[in-house]
Amino acid sequence: MSIGLEVRQLSKHYGAQRVVSDVSLSVPNGEFVCFLGPSGCGKTTLLRMIAGLEVPSAGRILMNHQDITDTPVHQRNFAMVFQALALFPFLNVEENIAYSLRFRTINAQQRHEMVRDLLALIRLPDIGQRRIDQLSGGQRQRVAIARALAQEPMLFLLDEPLSALDAKLRDHMQVELRQLQQKLHITTVLVTHDQREAMSLADTLVVMADGRIQQIGSPTQIYRQPANRFVASFIGRSNLIDAQVEDRWRVNVGRASIGPLSVPRDLPAGAGVTLAVRPEDVRVLTAGDTTPNCLPGRVTFVRDVGNEIELRIDCDGREIIAATSPAAWAALSSTIHGVGSIGVLLPPESCHLLSS
Amino acid sequence: MTRALRGTFLALLALFLSAPLIVVTGVSFNGNARMNFPPQHVSVIWYGNFFSDAGWRSAFTLSLVIAALSSLVALSIALPLAYAVWRHGSRAARALQALARISFLLPSVVVSIVFLVFWSAIGHAGHIEDTILSHAVVFVTLPLTTIGLGFQSIDPALIDAARTLGARDSEVLRTVIRPILLPYAICGLVFVFILSLNEYIIAYMVAGFEVETLPIKVFNNLRMGFTPTMCVGAVLFMLLGVLGFGVIALIGDLPKLLGGRSQGNG
Amino acid sequence: MKRARLSLLLLWPGLVTLSLTVVPVLLLLRISLAPQDPSAPWGTGVSSEAYASLLAADSLRSLGRSLELALSVALISLGAGFPLAYCITRMRRRVQVLWLVFLLATLTLSDVLIAFSWQVLLSKRIGLSKLLVALGLMDQPDSLAPSVGGVIGCLVYLVIPFTVLTLYPSLSQLDRGLIEAARTLGAPAWRSFTSVVIPLTRVPAVIAFVLSAVLTLGSFVPPLALGRPEHWPMSVLIGNAALAGHNLPRASAMSVLLLLVTALLAWGAAQTLRRRAA
Numbered sequence: 007m008s009i010g011l012e013v014r015q016l017s018k019h020y021g022a023q024r025v026v027s028d029v030s031l032s033v034p035n036g037e038f039v040c041f042l043g044p045s046g047c048g049k050t051t052l053l054r055m056i057a058g059l060e061v062p063s064a065g066r067i068l069m070n071h072q073d074i075t076d077t078p079v080h081q082r083n084f085a086m087v088f089q090a091l092a093l094f095p096f097l098n099v100e101e102n103i104a105y106s107l108r109f110r111t112i113n114a115q116q117r118h119e120m121v122r123d124l125l126a127l128i129r130l131p132d133i134g135q136r137r138i139d140q141l142s143g144g145q146r147q148r149v150a151i152a153r154a155l156a157q158e159p160m161l162f163l164l165d166e167p168l169s170a171l172d173a174k175l176r177d178h179m180q181v182e183l184r185q186l187q188q189k190l191h192i193t194t195v196l197v198t199h200d201q202r203e204a205m206s207l208a209d210t211l212v213v214m215a216d217g218r219i220q221q222i223g224s225p226t227q228i229y230r231q232p233a234n235r236f237v238a239s240f241i242g243r244s245n246l247i248d249a250q251v252e253d254r255w256r257v258n259v260g261r262a263s264i265g266p267l268s269v270p271r272d273l274p275a276g277a278g279v280t281l282a283v284r285p286e287d288v289r290v291l292t293a294g295d296t297t298p299n300c301l302p303g304r305v306t307f308v309r310d311v312g313n314e315i316e317l318r319i320d321c322d323g324r325e326i327i328a329a330t331s332p333a334a335w336a337a338l339s340s341t342i343h344g345v346g347s348i349g350v351l352l353p354p355e356s357c358h359l360l361s362s
Numbered sequence: 363m364t365r366a367l368r369g370t371f372l373a374l375l376a377l378f379l380s381a382p383l384i385v386v387t388g389v390s391f392n393g394n395a396r397m398n399f400p401p402q403h404v405s406v407i408w409y410g411n412f413f414s415d416a417g418w419r420s421a422f423t424l425s426l427v428i429a430a431l432s433s434l435v436a437l438s439i440a441l442p443l444a445y446a447v448w449r450h451g452s453r454a455a456r457a458l459q460a461l462a463r464i465s466f467l468l469p470s471v472v473v474s475i476v477f478l479v480f481w482s483a484i485g486h487a488g489h490i491e492d493t494i495l496s497h498a499v500v501f502v503t504l505p506l507t508t509i510g511l512g513f514q515s516i517d518p519a520l521i522d523a524a525r526t527l528g529a530r531d532s533e534v535l536r537t538v539i540r541p542i543l544l545p546y547a548i549c550g551l552v553f554v555f556i557l558s559l560n561e562y563i564i565a566y567m568v569a570g571f572e573v574e575t576l577p578i579k580v581f582n583n584l585r586m587g588f589t590p591t592m593c594v595g596a597v598l599f600m601l602l603g604v605l606g607f608g609v610i611a612l613i614g615d616l617p618k619l620l621g622g623r624s625q626g627n628g
Numbered sequence: 629m630k631r632a633r634l635s636l637l638l639l640w641p642g643l644v645t646l647s648l649t650v651v652p653v654l655l656l657l658r659i660s661l662a663p664q665d666p667s668a669p670w671g672t673g674v675s676s677e678a679y680a681s682l683l684a685a686d687s688l689r690s691l692g693r694s695l696e697l698a699l700s701v702a703l704i705s706l707g708a709g710f711p712l713a714y715c716i717t718r719m720r721r722r723v724q725v726l727w728l729v730f731l732l733a734t735l736t737l738s739d740v741l742i743a744f745s746w747q748v749l750l751s752k753r754i755g756l757s758k759l760l761v762a763l764g765l766m767d768q769p770d771s772l773a774p775s776v777g778g779v780i781g782c783l784v785y786l787v788i789p790f791t792v793l794t795l796y797p798s799l800s801q802l803d804r805g806l807i808e809a810a811r812t813l814g815a816p817a818w819r820s821f822t823s824v825v826i827p828l829t830r831v832p833a834v835i836a837f838v839l840s841a842v843l844t845l846g847s848f849v850p851p852l853a854l855g856r857p858e859h860w861p862m863s864v865l866i867g868n869a870a871l872a873g874h875n876l877p878r879a880s881a882m883s884v885l886l887l888l889v890t891a892l893l894a895w896g897a898a899q900t901l902r903r904r905a906a
Contacts, residue, residue: 059522079525080533092523096541106527108537157528364817368715375712379734379785382745389748399748435644443641450634458638462645467839469846469890471863472883475870479659479880480652482669499648553736560738563848567870577738584744584853593748596741603733611725620728621797622717 009071010035010193011056011161016065018051018217025051027217029065033195033210038187040204041197043214044240049197050165052214056195057163058082069160080109085154086163090170091146093138099125099149100134106157124152127186144175151186162187164196168203180206201241205229213237235360238282245288245326246360247281247352257281257359259352260322262301267354273361280360287356288328290317290338293347299354301326305346308335319350326350383600390593412594421579422595425559428493428575433505433554435498440505440550448513463503473500474567481568492568493575497558504557505550508619512546545614552606560599660880670876678881687865691885694845694861701783702840706833708784709791714825716792717800728796735789743853746782750775750854778854783847787840794836798829831901838897842890862886 011033018026026048033039041049054060056067058079067075074082093102100121107117125131128148133141141149147167154162168176168183184207187194198204204211205225213220213228213236221233232238235246249257249264251273256265259281273279291297303321310316315335317328328350330338342348385399393403412418443462446455465473477496481487516539524538562577570578576599580592610616617623660678665671681687716727734742749756750772757772772778802825810820826833848867851860862882870879 054522057522057526059525078530080528080530082526083528084526086523086526088519088523090517090519092517092519094520094523094538094541105524105529105537109528109530109533153527163526371711372715375708375788376730379730379788382742382749382785383734383737385749386741386745439641439644442637446634446637450630450637452634455634455638458642458645461649462641465649467842469842469863469886471846471848471866472886472890473846474848475866475876475879475883476652476656477648478870479655479876480648482876483655483659495644495648499644502645556736560736560741562738562740563867567867570871577740580738580744581740581849584740584747588748592744596737596744599741600733600737603736604729607729607732611729616725616728617721617800620793622800 008035009033010037010069011195012068012071013052013056014066014068016052016055016067017063018048018055018060019063025217026055026062029214029217029219031212031219031222033193035070035193036191037209038184038194038196038207039210039212040208041195041212041214042201042204042241043199043220045199047214048217049199049214053086053163053165053195053197056161057084057086059086082161083157083159084161084163085157085159086165087150087154087167089166091150091167093146093150093153095138097138098134099130099136099138099141102138102149103134103153103156105153110157120156124156127155128152143171144179147171147179148182151183155190155192160193162192162194164194166198167196169198169200176203183207213240215240231358232282232360235280235282238280238358238360243285243327243329245281245283245285247283247324247326249279249281251275251277251279259301260324262299264299264352264357265354267357267359269359270361281352282358282360283352283356285316285327285329286314287353288326289351289353290319290328290330290334291349291351292338292341293349297349297351299352301350301352303348303350305342305348319348321350386593386596387600390590390597392590395590408590408594411591412598415591418576418579418591418595421574421576422598424490424573425576428490428497428565428573429555429558432494432497432501432558433551435494436502436505436554437547437551439498439502440509441547444506444509444513447510459506462499462506465500466503470563474564477564478567488569488572490569490573493565493573496564496568497561498554500561500564501554501557504553505547508546508550508553509543511619512543515546516542546619549610549614549619552610556603556606559602656880656883659877660884662877664875664877666874669874675877678875678877681878682881682885687862687882690860690862690865691889693859694863694886695889697780697783697851697861698841698844701780701787701844702837704780704784705787705791705840706837709788709836710795710829710833712788713792713795713799714821717796717802728793731789731792734785735793739786739847739849742786743782743850746778746785746850746854750778774854774856774859776855776859779851779859782850782854783844786847786850787843790843791836791840794839795829795832798832799825802828834897834901838893841893845886845890 009032013029013031016026016029017024029052041052043049051060055062058074058077062075065075066073069082094105097105103121103124104117107120112120121134122131125134128151130145130148133145133149138146138149150167168179171179180203196204196207208225210222211225211228212222215236221228221237223231228237228241232241232244238244238246247259249259251269252258252263252265253275254269254271255267256263257267257269257279258264264281269279291300293302301321303319303326305317306320307318308315310332314329315332317330317335319326319328338348388399388401390408391401391404391406392398393401393405393407412422439462443455443459446452447459465476477492478487481489481492486492520538520542521534524534529537560577562581565573565575566578566581574582576595580595583589583592607616610619659670661674661676663671663673663675663677716724719727752771806824806828807820810824811817815823845861846863848863852864852867863886866879866882866886869875869882
């Protein structure tokens, strides 16, 4: 695939405050990319710089190999959907959608057809004459998307567009948005702090914190092979366990030895590392089990969250969270007789080493 | 306050505030030239008189012309000033805005003397322009306030949205800012129009002998004695006031314009 | 570029505002120091004649009457306007808008027309005196104007809408939760008003008071139309000096005095608020 959007060493600072630091990334044409990070991580500023709404302090932005860093926003032909949608309250639905067409030479007939097609695309063919305040949240959402698409943009930018919707509608709109993007094959960048949303929408995730990119990768890569502690803890739940290198293949957690793992060559024996393991990968066994890769522990807290049982286990002062199936927990709890002493198995194939 | 007490209080104040208006309206419908209330021999003869008398008619027209022009002049001052404060936030614009608001807050007799002195000093007293410009300056604080509120009500995201949709700055001004601002500007216009229409002492001081507006004519007649025709003028102005503010209430959010809670969270 | 655009924007507003506020006030100061000249609006040269005339007994008495009138009208208007504004903010939106339109319409109605309406209302043949006779408070209908009561009544009528609309924003935005909190903490309705609402609206109340006083200080028509010459405050003397007496220096000097009184009132209010806030 050809490279569509390219960002080179982009930075933005307000006085001494650095909001975005030295960000580089590229988005192939037709791909759906999510900028994911906690609030204040610089993801929205990055998006606004791409849109042309903020002037970068340093760095370049390219679209289809053309430098557009100095192109004014209204000439970029990038569509943007805003967090609060920013639909014009003084225009009706049709006029909102047709807004960008005012700045083009296009006749009334063509304009009418385009609006009609877009209304059909968002599956709201009959609301053209409605006022914005007569629409439901989901309808507004779709109208904002249609308005952005009307200019047939090269790039589709979305700034937390679904955050105002309730959970159920948001799920629904995510699916719809993804289908629409695939249908139109339009290069899309979406900013969100909701990792579930990012995971379910994006081809590629860009995880950001403190104005810097922490990791770029597919959802599976990011989930399975987090690059650092931040990514491991921000994406899903993770147990981050301090460990020491034993040899090229094993690490020690307390007295237990976990392996086989692939320990980076440059780490000597005794070096501190972090072992990241997802709660759903942790297995719990009867106490005193001599299985390898197993730590003794005591259950301190049990939480039933419906489809799974979440256990908090104290292993010699380390807290490890395990998620297990209700059936497995029922079988186990009958054997430990409420004492709570169990064995915690960390399967090496699910353990991921991070340098401390 | 208990309900009954509150009801009585409100009714009494409403009565106090409407009594003079009711009496004047009643008297204007009298069939004869005497002050009677309730009116005797109800008739609209004095309304006919008002509009057939060239003096009253011209005073009325003059008032309307002055009010219309001074509200436009006030708008021409307030609009760029409020825009400069909103867009550039410059200190000069802020200082000028504060200055523009002052004359509304000073004792009106003093303000009228201030204007009289000014127009006399430049040798131009007694012209209709004096009344128009003086009214525009005294009442400019109202469009400044309403238009200022209008600018504040513009969601910056709307401007960003318009720009990403291909609008250049001048087109943003035309397609986003203008439609949002329009009701606020109209409200400012109506305020100045009605206040100017009713203003007496400044109009009298700067050009009262040459430019006889309706309030001036009523006042001059007041000294000579009662005629029910004066009541007609009063009734017309009341109606214009209610009409003007009724329009504002319809096109704008009146409580919000007056600084209260807006429709959304009220 | 940006500076140039800003200057262009401010050119017309600046020109008009400066030439019709700052310049005339400076002229006023100058003319208050000019001698009277019967053949011209004012004479040439410098004279303290106008200011000296302010020390005459009748000038001082009129200033006293101005202050007396201003303070009593402001007090009555605040006393009635505060609860009215409070009640209005508690009404349903539609009723609220009706009251606001009504208040704005009376607020903007010419003081000439209002003074005239009061003359009619207070006249012998009409209205109030008949009502008082019917209630047995008066023996026979009589004219109730000119009188100080008439002047005060008419001025209160003129000033109340200003008072209400000055108080309206803060009362309207008052956090209702605070009143409810006071009620749940055991305060009766009137106590929640005096212990929560009044302290929170102290600043606009003082502003409304000063505004009412200044409006009264500047009023010309009502005291002229409804009062006797011995009731006339300084504002009427200013108008008469400028119009009937053709003595612009004296009118200017009295205007300067009223400006000083206004500034003093505003300063006093600011001091009160600052001391209470500290």
